[in-house]
Amino acid sequence: MATITRFPFIRHLRGTATSHIEFLSDGRARSAGVGASFWFRPLTAAISEIPVDDRELETLIRVRTSDLQEVAAPVTVTYRFADPVQAAARVDFSIDLGSGTWREAPLETVGAMIHSAATAAVTSALTGMTLGELLTRDIVQLAEEANFLMHSDPRLAAIGVEVVGTRLAMLRPDADVERALQTPARERVQQDADKATFERRALAVEREAAIGENELANQISLAKRQEQLIAQKGANSRREAEDAAQADAVRVKAEASRAATLSETRADATRLLGQAEADAEAAKLDAYRDAGRDVMLALALRELAANLPSVEQLVLTPDLLTGLLGKLTGGTGGAGDEAE
Structure with missing residues (x-):
């Protein structure tokens, strides 16, 4: 301007x-x-x-x-x-x-x-x-x-x-005509979108199925391993029980053998001891068979003295001494008469 x-x-x-x-x-x-x-x-x-x-x-x-x-x-x-x-x-x-x-x-x-x-x-x-x-x-x-x-x-x-x-x-x-013209293209776009959605869902389903199969395979493998583990544990327990039973049997057999051996040894020892005692008694009897009355009386007194209880005090009364002396005197004379 x-x-x-x-x-x-x-x-x-x-x-x-x-x-x-x-x-x-x-x-x-x-x-x-x-x-x-x-x-x-x-x-x-x-x-x-x-x-x-x-x-x-x-x-x-x-x-x-x-x-x-x-x-x-x-x-x-x-x-x-x-x-x-x-x-x-x-x-x-x-x-x-x-x-x-x-x-x-x-x-x-x-x-x-x-x-x-x-x-x-x-x-x-x-x-x-x-x-x-x-x-x-x-x-x-x-x-x-x-x-x-x-x-x-x-x-x-x-x-x-x-x-x-x-x-x-x-x-x-016009707006109506434009919308009508846009409808086929929108439908195609929507179909493409639905197709992509379906493909994505199908792929997701396939992946989920693959994941499920992998999980199932892992579970089956784990179950088989657990079964193997249980079987191995059972075998180990069985082996341990058999080994323990065999060990117990060996131990019992050894103990029985040892007890039998000990019993036989004891029996042999007892038998030998009885035999020795019997031989000793027989020897004593053979020795006593030729001994006189006085010797037998002395041995009897010795055995009696050995088996008598301990005497702390001994009171000798005149009557006892008289009787004993009389018995000793009379007994001695009788023995001499029998010898004569």
């Missing part, structure tokens, strides 16, 4: 580097150019400001396909005023001499014309296509076709507008 400075009876305008200024006074061109700066009198001046920078216009164009389906085509048109003098002559770009703003809305007028040209170009580029063909076409190629058609549009050339570029965004049908 140009900058206007006020002074008494006169004013000064300073333009920008992106705007073309047209200064007319009394119907004649006084000054024109990009970034112009000049003095003017407001009562006789008519000034127009035309932007020369690139501008963009976004618009939504609806197109009907050959199968009677409506498609929305978002279009962005980049344009500029290649001939600002011609644009100022065809469109009102005059500015207020006090504030420097446009008196009208020239960009809206130009935008409406560009929208109309873009609609015609896009419609012409998409005519005759079905919905399926349209949605599968290359958007860049469609934009190039529309851009070519807009370049040759005489209405834009008449106002000095040059189309720099045209871009098409994603073409979209």
Whole structure:
């Protein structure tokens, strides 16, 4: 936007580097150019400001396909005023001499014309296509076709507008139609997802089965080892019992043999002792057979004395002594008489 400075009876305008200024006074061109700066009198001046920078216009164009389906085509048109003098002559770009703003809305007028040209170009580029063909076409190629058609549009050339570029965004049908078109793809995606899920579950089941088989095999192996261990323990216990029984039998047999040997030894010793005692008694009897009465009496007294209890005090009375002496005397005489 140009900058206007006020002074008494006169004013000064300073333009920008992106705007073309047209200064007319009394119907004649006084000054024109990009970034112009000049003095003017407001009562006789008519000034127009035309932007020369690139501008963009976004618009939504609806197109009907050959199968009677409506498609929305978002279009962005980049344009500029290649001939600002011609644009100022065809469109009102005059500015207020006090504030420097446009008196009208020239960009809206130009935008409406560009929208109309873009609609015609896009419609012409998409005519005759079905919905399926349209949605599968290359958007860049469609934009190039529309851009070519807009370049040759005489209405834009008449106002000095040059189309720099045209871009098409994603073409979209009505929401219901779009959902209907998306349904097969969604179903395929869902089927692929279900297939992947089923495969994952099947793989998980297979892995769980393999793990279960491994665990069962381990349990079977462990049970067999436990059975072998129990059998080995039983065999060991049996062997230990047999060894213990054999050891007990050997020990009992040894003890029995030792007892028998001892008994035989004792019996032999007893027999020998009895035999010796018998031989001694027989020898005694043989010895006593030829001995006299006195000897036998002396031996009897000795045996009696040996078997009598101990006598601490012996009291001899006269009667006892008399009787003993009488017996001894009488006994001696009788023995002599028998000898005689």
